[in-house]
Amino acid sequence: MIRLLLRLLPLGERRQEVESDLLELFEARRQTRGRLYAYWRLLRDLGSVLPPRASRKRGGIRSWLLDMRYGLRLFRKHPAVIGATVVGLALAIAVGTTVFTILNASLIRSYGMANPESVVRVQLRVDAGISTEWPYHGFAGMRERAQQSQLAASFQDGVRFAMSPAETSGRIDAVLLVSGNYLPLLGAQAVIGRTLQPSDDEPGAAPVVVVNHRFWMLRMNGDRSVVGKTIWLSGTPVTLAGVIDQSFTGPVDKPPAFWAPFGSYGSIYRDRPMSRTSAAQVRVVARLADGVARTTAEQELSAIAVGLPDVGLRVESGTIPVTGARLDGAGSPLDAPDSAGLLIVIAVILLIVGLVLALACANVANLLLAGAAARAREIGVRLALGASRRRILRQLLNESLLIGLMAGAVGLLLSLWTVPVVTRAIGLPETYDVKPDLAVILFTTAIGVLSGIAAGLAPARHGSRGDLLGVLKSQSAQAGSSPKATRTRRLFIGFQAAASILLLVTAALFLRAAVHMVRIDLGFDADRLAAVAPSFPRSGFDPRAVETYWRSALEKVRAMPAVERASLALYPPFGGAVSLREVPGMARRGLAYRIYENRTDAEYFATAGFRLVRGRAYSVDDVRTNAPVAVVSESIVRDFFGAEEPIGASLSAVSDQWSSLRIIGVVGEALTAHVMGPGNGTIYRPLSPSNSDLGAARLVVRAENPSAIVRDLEQVLLTADARVRPSTTLVVTGIERYMDELKVLAGMSGAVALLALVLAVLGLYGVTTFVVGQRMWEMHVRQAIGASGRDIVRLLVRQSLTPVMIGLTVGLAIALAAVRVLTPALSGINPYDPAAIGGAVIVLFGAAIAAVISPALRAANADPAAVLRQ
Amino acid sequence: MKGDKLGEFEEFALLALYALKDGAYGVPVQQYMEQHIGRDVTMGAVYAALARLEEKGYVRSVMGEATPVRGGRAKRHYEPTPAGVKALQELRRIRERMWQAIESRGRA
Numbered sequence: 001m002i003r004l005l006l007r008l009l010p011l012g013e014r015r016q017e018v019e020s021d022l023l024e025l026f027e028a029r030r031q032t033r034g035r036l037y038a039y040w041r042l043l044r045d046l047g048s049v050l051p052p053r054a055s056r057k058r059g060g061i062r063s064w065l066l067d068m069r070y071g072l073r074l075f076r077k078h079p080a081v082i083g084a085t086v087v088g089l090a091l092a093i094a095v096g097t098t099v100f101t102i103l104n105a106s107l108i109r110s111y112g113m114a115n116p117e118s119v120v121r122v123q124l125r126v127d128a129g130i131s132t133e134w135p136y137h138g139f140a141g142m143r144e145r146a147q148q149s150q151l152a153a154s155f156q157d158g159v160r161f162a163m164s165p166a167e168t169s170g171r172i173d174a175v176l177l178v179s180g181n182y183l184p185l186l187g188a189q190a191v192i193g194r195t196l197q198p199s200d201d202e203p204g205a206a207p208v209v210v211v212n213h214r215f216w217m218l219r220m221n222g223d224r225s226v227v228g229k230t231i232w233l234s235g236t237p238v239t240l241a242g243v244i245d246q247s248f249t250g251p252v253d254k255p256p257a258f259w260a261p262f263g264s265y266g267s268i269y270r271d272r273p274m275s276r277t278s279a280a281q282v283r284v285v286a287r288l289a290d291g292v293a294r295t296t297a298e299q300e301l302s303a304i305a306v307g308l309p310d311v312g313l314r315v316e317s318g319t320i321p322v323t324g325a326r327l328d329g330a331g332s333p334l335d336a337p338d339s340a341g342l343l344i345v346i347a348v349i350l351l352i353v354g355l356v357l358a359l360a361c362a363n364v365a366n367l368l369l370a371g372a373a374a375r376a377r378e379i380g381v382r383l384a385l386g387a388s389r390r391r392i393l394r395q396l397l398n399e400s401l402l403i404g405l406m407a408g409a410v411g412l413l414l415s416l417w418t419v420p421v422v423t424r425a426i427g428l429p430e431t432y433d434v435k436p437d438l439a440v441i442l443f444t445t446a447i448g449v450l451s452g453i454a455a456g457l458a459p460a461r462h463g464s465r466g467d468l469l470g471v472l473k474s475q476s477a478q479a480g481s482s483p484k485a486t487r488t489r490r491l492f493i494g495f496q497a498a499a500s501i502l503l504l505v506t507a508a509l510f511l512r513a514a515v516h517m518v519r520i521d522l523g524f525d526a527d528r529l530a531a532v533a534p535s536f537p538r539s540g541f542d543p544r545a546v547e548t549y550w551r552s553a554l555e556k557v558r559a560m561p562a563v564e565r566a567s568l569a570l571y572p573p574f575g576g577a578v579s580l581r582e583v584p585g586m587a588r589r590g591l592a593y594r595i596y597e598n599r600t601d602a603e604y605f606a607t608a609g610f611r612l613v614r615g616r617a618y619s620v621d622d623v624r625t626n627a628p629v630a631v632v633s634e635s636i637v638r639d640f641f642g643a644e645e646p647i648g649a650s651l652s653a654v655s656d657q658w659s660s661l662r663i664i665g666v667v668g669e670a671l672t673a674h675v676m677g678p679g680n681g682t683i684y685r686p687l688s689p690s691n692s693d694l695g696a697a698r699l700v701v702r703a704e705n706p707s708a709i710v711r712d713l714e715q716v717l718l719t720a721d722a723r724v725r726p727s728t729t730l731v732v733t734g735i736e737r738y739m740d741e742l743k744v745l746a747g748m749s750g751a752v753a754l755l756a757l758v759l760a761v762l763g764l765y766g767v768t769t770f771v772v773g774q775r776m777w778e779m780h781v782r783q784a785i786g787a788s789g790r791d792i793v794r795l796l797v798r799q800s801l802t803p804v805m806i807g808l809t810v811g812l813a814i815a816l817a818a819v820r821v822l823t824p825a826l827s828g829i830n831p832y833d834p835a836a837i838g839g840a841v842i843v844l845f846g847a848a849i850a851a852v853i854s855p856a857l858r859a860a861n862a863d864p865a866a867v868l869r870q
Numbered sequence: 871m872k873g874d875k876l877g878e879f880e881e882f883a884l885l886a887l888y889a890l891k892d893g894a895y896g897v898p899v900q901q902y903m904e905q906h907i908g909r910d911v912t913m914g915a916v917y918a919a920l921a922r923l924e925e926k927g928y929v930r931s932v933m934g935e936a937t938p939v940r941g942g943r944a945k946r947h948y949e950p951t952p953a954g955v956k957a958l959q960e961l962r963r964i965r966e967r968m969w970q971a972i973e974s975r976g977r978a
Contacts, residue, residue, distance in 0.1 A: 048913060
């Protein structure tokens, strides 16, 4: 790097001597006084050997300051227009900064580990793939034998956190259960108290946890005295041993609220302690020993993994054996195996941000172009007095750079306010640290400078090419701008219109989808339902025990007076999970035809309140015997049977795998999935007591006011089996969360589109004002020879709107081609929804007319005699 | 500006060359000067001083052969000319005479 730097300097004939001397000195100083000192002295030496031209240097800075002062004076002359432009750019930069801050906090920021380059994720190779989680005993066995690396493991669970035994928290926070060496191995530091240590895993160790710094700040009010005291996790007292440094998250997708040692698992979850016989599945990370290459460690762990007993992947037909271990970098989120998809998401988001920024830049550019044209005389005079074109170019670039930097500063301030709003809206866990760090500030400065330069480039080129003679000869300063500048300006306006319509259409579609969802008939009684997800202990609970539990639980719950009905389903409405089957050959508008599949007991239809259209629901006997029957929703009948009688028909028309199933009933269409996109109907099949998925089933309870019975319900369920932890959600909550997602999407895309629209209108208004000002003379000549005010307005409006119309057409074409990708997120709204697209066009067009009409009217109303007399 | 007279920094540079004898080039000169003067000396100042000395005829330089030690780079060797040595000795004589005068008057 130093060599490169030296190569670039103008050293003349002494180059060889200076180069070798400085390198030798650098090396000597680095060895005796350290790298930093060596660099510092090198810089001073470099400064001293450069040809002496101090005078020029000082002149450079002074003239730069002059440029800036000149620029500021210009701002004072047109405060409204320039102010609006700066604000527009600042808003765009604020959007960019907000997005980047969140990306930075969630995806880009490091895990805060010490020496992250030697941390790897350890996965097991099985026959045809990779197993990311493996049994605890496999980890324990491998940890004992590994020499080239040290292993640590973790798995995630949830707890309800409370500061006292009397409280019960309504929310579940994430706990990462870790081997005692996990935090020290990754280099996590405690800011208060201590971190976890291997001794926490020893038998008989007191239950402890350490807490995430953000969580401690927000939920414990940053109270230093809580460290060392007892807190309650899901009703169990544990000692809070320390607060982990805020930079540390560890190699996980989402930072947990707590880290607890494996040794405390049994106490916190009232389960057997973790041991070699635990069925817990863990994720394993390792730190390579000093100087050990990843491949060396991989070979060693592979050899150990193959020899481990009983760690293969269990599937229905048996166990797939482990063939080795695979080590992937775990130093940062971008090292993760699925980082390609992540990068695409980041790229798309940055593309939209870039589009908005480009819009704002086009504004600044347009403004400066108009300014450059108006200043043609000034520039001509300066050129005539001997200013070099480079000097003029620099002046103009400096002005736009000044705008960029001012906007960047305002944008950064704005983002301090927008970031919390947006993080709350998208529901980012509070354990994320979204304070702007150095990366964010650098990013904002960079986009400020870049957009300043980008915006200034075209105007500066036009401006510095000032036509000397023509300008000086003409008596009027309003000499009209060059055709080329006019063309560039129209191109910018066209581009703004195109980008605005693209973003407006997107926002309009999301808005329609959100409105549509509010009014939609779900087809079942969502507000009367609650779903209970039990969490069975990790050991000692076989399928028979699960069946027994369900039988007793159902009996007890149905006996509750407040409960109208209770039943079992694999996928309760809006429970988050679904099972989907795609039907080939039925794709619509390029989207796969998908059928939701659910398994339920006999009472589910009455519990959920589905409308039975024909036939019957399956009976208790059908469920017990796992009869080959199915209840389908109306749209399946419509799409596969048409006018034929569906009752008694086989489902072979839908899928070969279902050919043995007979339809016995048809229910009305119900929107039950918490998944965006078109569901094309549902089939319901009996959930027999022998089904192996019974452990994943949910209890669906129907009550007049489900939120009022949650507490009693969970108490009753604990009497069925105290080892099973019930966790209840209201179906309405699931729907609300889904609605919130839509609202957030509509709100955010709406905000971005609004910003784009404002920017476009601002640009159009500014440019029209300038153009009208320049053509004032011409307009008055027209009026003097008989043009009416209306003619003038019509002329100006038409000419100003032509580029808008062209941009709008192009943008609409792009939008129509691109909106299809949005379909999955629109919950059934047609992406070519005429109301949304028409609305967007009308809004843009209306705004454009509003932007040009007032300057045009001003031109028409001025007193022609006054102007002509000048 | 100074004609054939030696400036203070030039004198130090020339002394360094005289002390280092033959084979001296930029780096040793800078290191020697920094060590004896006791403050940071930039390479630029060293080059400038050597160039002025060369102009005045007190120093001559030769481009040396490339050596394997410095990555095959050639270096410029400097040595004082007889005129340079004479100028140094002249300065030293003047200084010693003046000091002697001070000290003898002080004792008197």
